[in-house]
Amino acid sequence: MLQTPNRNTETKAPTLPPESVLISFPICPFVARARIVALEKGVDIKVKFIDLQNKPDWFLERSPTGTVPALDTGEDFIFESSVIAEFINEFGQQSLHPATPSARALNRSWAEFASTLLRSQYMLLMSAGLAEMEQHRLALTSAMQKVEANLSHAPYFNGDTFAIVDAAYAPLFVRNEFLLETRAIDLLADLPKLRKWGAALTQRCSVCQVHGPEHYDQLEEHMANRGSILVKRPSFAGDR
Ligand SMILES: N[C@@H](CCC(=O)N[C@@H](CS)C(=O)NCC(=O)O)C(=O)O
Numbered sequence: 663m664l665q666t667p668n669r670n671t672e673t674k675a676p677t678l679p680p681e682s683v684l685i686s687f688p689i690c691p692f693v694a695r696a697r698i699v700a701l702e703k704g705v706d707i708k709v710k711f712i713d714l715q716n717k718p719d720w721f722l723e724r725s726p727t728g729t730v731p732a733l734d735t736g737e738d739f740i741f742e743s744s745v746i747a748e749f750i751n752e753f754g755q756q757s758l759h760p761a762t763p764s765a766r767a768l769n770r771s772w773a774e775f776a777s778t779l780l781r782s783q784y785m786l787l788m789s790a791g792l793a794e795m796e797q798h799r800l801a802l803t804s805a806m807q808k809v810e811a812n813l814s815h816a817p818y819f820n821g822d823t824f825a826i827v828d829a830a831y832a833p834l835f836v837r838n839e840f841l842l843e844t845r846a847i848d849l850l851a852d853l854p855k856l857r858k859w860g861a862a863l864t865q866r867c868s869v870c871q872v873h874g875p876e877h878y879d880q881l882e883e884h885m886a887n888r889g890s891i892l893v894k895r896p897s898f899a900g901d902r
Pocket residue numbers: 687689690691692693714728729730731741742743744777
């Protein structure tokens with residue numbers, strides 16, 4: 663005999679296990695992606711920062727990649743920012759994905775591509791010399807041109823509704839803004855659609871909350887520790 667579904671339990675939104683902890687590093691853009699998604703979803707999540715130069719044993723024992731973010735739910739240890747973002751999206755308020763399977767797939771493809779851009783941008787920021795920096799700038803610009811050519815909505819990737827793919831790109835735009843404000847390096851000069859998208863994202867509450875007032879200082883310190891030429895030569899405004 664068919665059973666009548668229990669509506670109370672079926673419609674109740676699942677909640678993230680309360681003991682869940684996001685293992686993080688302060689300036690990590692992949693951590694930022696997961697934290698932005700959590701804020702957008704209204705999912706409260708504890709954050710634990712670790713020192714990536716001296717990773718704790720308990721982390722190395724559980725993480726196959728040794729990278730942050732990782733989400734310890736108390737039962738499971740979930741890794742890779744894209745997977746964590748998708749997992750958090752299962753909880754809380756309305757989904758941060760578009761309605762159709764093809765739109766969702768497209769969002770995921772471009773969110774994945776954000777990682778390529780973030781890596782080039784990181785290499786640019788940490789470059790020890792001008793030639794190296796230029797090489798990473800070219801790689802980043804070429805990748806950003808591909809995004810520009812495929813961006814067909816505004817203000818966000820899908821139009822009016824913020825999605826996971828927006829969370830994936832937001833940290834990239836925060837760092838572009840950092841380079842513009844502190845070094846007069848404008849990476850978006852010939853990318854008007856990306857500039858608009860970036861402006862919408864960097865003004866978004868969740869993005870501002872994750873990148874607090876200490877963010878620029880933390881970036882500066884990280885760059886100094888890695889011997890970035892951008893720290894040795896703080897002004898590039900006259901180089902152009
Ligand atoms: N594909 C990973 C990349 C994460 C990643 O590269 N995180 C950096 C910090 S921003 C990290 O943990 N680096 C430490 C290491 O590679 O040893 C993800 O999306 O989660």
